[in-house]
Amino acid sequence: MHKDVKNRTPILSMRNVSVNFPVKGGLPFIKKGVIQAVSDVSLTIKRGETFGIVGESGCGKTTLGNAMIGMVRPTSGEVIFNGKNLYALSREEFKTTRRAMQMIFQDPFSSLNPRFNVYQIISEPMFIRGEDDDETMKERVVELLELVGLSADDLYRYPSDFSGGQRQRLGIARSIILNPSFLVCDEPVSALDVSIHAQILNLLNTIQQQMKLTYVFISHNLAVVKNMCDSMAVMYLGKIMESGSSERIFKNPLHPYTQALLSVVLDTVVEKERELVVLKGDIPSPINPPSGCRFWQRCPQAMQGCKTIPPESIEIEEDHFVACHLVNGFPDVELPSNYDQLVAEKPTRTHSMH
């Protein structure tokens, strides 16, 4: 089931990574604001595991995935891949290192160039990396086509001849042709029909075993993440709310946001009317994230201090980290001078033990 990854060596770790994008105003050189896509994220991904990143739109999961594979330079912080600081490498080394990293995209319709045939699409990475010989490339492409469940007959067909699920297989074949060791799957099944999900996910698992890959699996669907991922991180507005072994997290979801996400997922037993945890309000924009805990505005259990004090990620049990005041208790911080006044304003808890 879940792999025991505790003792494996890390393949990628992120230390205090933040990615900010400037919002350009009308006049050039004048910034209107900053999109804080990813804020101070630290995580470690072990070799051979599947690491899930869960969250909704605006949470920064795609940006995080891009930062991991060298597509987006972090504004601060480090990305360490195989022991090397990715963004501090020379251009040559950067290119060589990135050869081991690839990505699968969400939308099977826009991720393949409609003017290229299957052979051209899948062999393109090889071609880019200098491969010349038509025969070698053809052989390899056929090998991969059969691996993903298509056939050599499809070699010269065009993407428009294939269904969504088949196109996603083509995308998968393309991403593994260079034998990467690290693959980011950005919502690979979200755009497909539900009955096709299983096929693609099974394929991804098979390939992972065969090629000894490490996956980062980005999704908003917790049920998929539960079964695919060994470790996971739940993100909201650029910060990690809860992370660790997915087994632990699903057995004992502690963060209110994780709990809300879980309540919306389908479960077998439909005996009583399902209680949906309905969060109030909309997902805020990452341009001006709320102060303190970024989730406090929608949190059904928000407390007074959540507004001002950002929670720290604390290891609650082995391999299970939560960033929540409700769970961890408030840290020992210097109380503001008008603390008593704040407390007197609203009769809520200001301190609690988990």
Next chain:
Amino acid sequence: MKQVLKLRNLKVIFPTNYGIIRAVESVDLDIHERECVALVGESGCGKSVTSQSVMRLIDSPPAITRVDTLEFDGRDIKDYTPKQMQEIRGKEMGMIFQDALTSLNPVMTCGKQIDEMYIRHQGLSKEEAREHTVKALELVGLPEPRKRANSFPHELSGGMRQRVLLAMAFACLPKLLIADEPTTALDVTIQAQVLSMLRNMQRGCGTALLLVTHDLSVVSAIADTVYVMYAGKIVEKAPVRELFSTPHHPYTVGLMSAVPRLSDTERVFTQIPGTVPHPTQKPSGCYFHPRCQYATAECKKEMPPLKTIDSNREVRCHHPLSIRGVSHA
């Protein structure tokens, strides 16, 4: 309970250069007051065409439609003129589609669009309509409703837009609301909001709801009765809890098994082999037989009729299953 919609024997085809697309093949639907009926199926199964046919929005080129009975609130609307249909639509029959951005007029403020519903269908004055609009927006949970009424659709987020659509749809207290994938494009927590809003409003206003979706979790959240469609035909009909606990049709079983769930313990996901048939080339006999693990020679030869089981369930299968729960072993 009063029956709001009675549809019998709907057939829709689209003649094309590549052959005749058999979009909807003999579909019956019954919807009662306050009931939420879900029409479930994958893309291409004909559910959207069905829901649009109920509203008589399918134009005759490019389609050819036949129907035996189409009764709305006791009235036969099968032969209504477009003008008569226009009277009904919006007022007694509401609709919300998936993409709110294209359903709303981008150059009119949201408030004005809802006002129009009141002005046109209920004959209110502009001021009265605006009061009703603000109240409606408040009801759907839009913060600062009076201010939001003056926003344009593109200024609002996806969830808010969907709520504006809800307010517009419920404005005239329709007898039937048709929602085609209302939450598919939304984030998961926003989906929960919209669904719960939908359910509350539906129960509160006494509106019947026809929900068209491919997402089983949405169905389990708010539906009362479920119709499962495959390749243009209804293959199963059941009350929601019974559908989930004891599905009878192999496709329903497959669909539910294919959806990863929290209670899964295995890493291998059950898949339905093969693909949905092309709408111009459907298999002989039962349309599902090439993908069905229980198929027999009979299944290949003859299309099973839709049979009634246990008074409120229907299955279209020669060998319907009755499995206690859905095992994932």
Next chain:
Amino acid sequence: MKKKLPIHHGMARGIEKRLKNTGLFIKRIWSHKQGKIGLTMVGFLVVVAIFAPYIAPFNPYDVAERTTKGLPPSSKHLLGTTINTGQDIFSMLVYGTRVSLIVGVTSGICIAIVGSILGVAAGYIGGLVDSLVMRIVDIMLVIPTLPLVIVLTNVLGRDYWTIILIFVALGWTGLARTIRSLVLVLKNSNYVKAAELAGASRWHIMIRHILPGTSHLLIMSTALSSAGIMVAEAGLSFLGLGDPTAISWGKMLAEAQRGGALLFGAWWWILTPGIGIFLAVFSFMRLGIVMEEIMNPRMQRSSGVYKVFKNLNSAYVEEVFNSMDDYAKIGVTPAFEHGKGEVTHETGLKA
């Protein structure tokens, strides 16, 4: 890793498909209502231009073949002769096709080339290149074209290749802008990102992904700008800025006016070049518009459907509808075998 042009890869098949596509494209234009007109007319003009010496009864360039001046249309001179030089007007019309088409199409193609290169570069590379190209575009839009053309023709000479050069130099800006917008969209496609991820150089992406993505725009623009250039060329020649040695419709108009055609009522002399210009521009524009409609995916669907409806066999349609009924509904009870059904109920399936 040696650098090479990213072209050959899978190219043989690529060319095959491209030719097939071109053939299909032409067929599609043909089946469009107005496509027939556009295609025929352009084809006709091209044929006339190529075979001008065989079509025209006289060679207007040959001084020896000039005859009596100012003749009205007759069986020998279908459109009469000019008042000032005695050239056969019909032959001038035919030969004029060459000038118009050559100038128009060549300019159109060159504008497409220059505009696409600069547009793609500006759009994809962005930054300084983008700013530079866009600033040049803005500047050129401000400069009044006619005075510039007058100055340039005086400085650079008045043969047609110079004229073409001037047209291209002034005309690439609009296309570059349109292409740039398209490129900005294409840049964000996932397949471009996938190629970047695999380590593709900018060059590779521009040539293999971006440029082909603009091809439909380029073809359409070639047709339309050719039309525009033909008018511009006619105008230039009319003003006397064109090549004085060549026979062009604009020049015919100028000479007709100067030679007093109106005064003498020689309407055939004035009308002829006018019709020539009109026909050439009209046909190219039609072609361009038809191409645009075809490439706009929404337009495709509607035309096909109505055709299908007209040719529908109603008996077949009835058969299709009838086949959708369940047997029970038409009164035929199916012969059921007692199968694996475990459901027991009143309808007869036994466990």
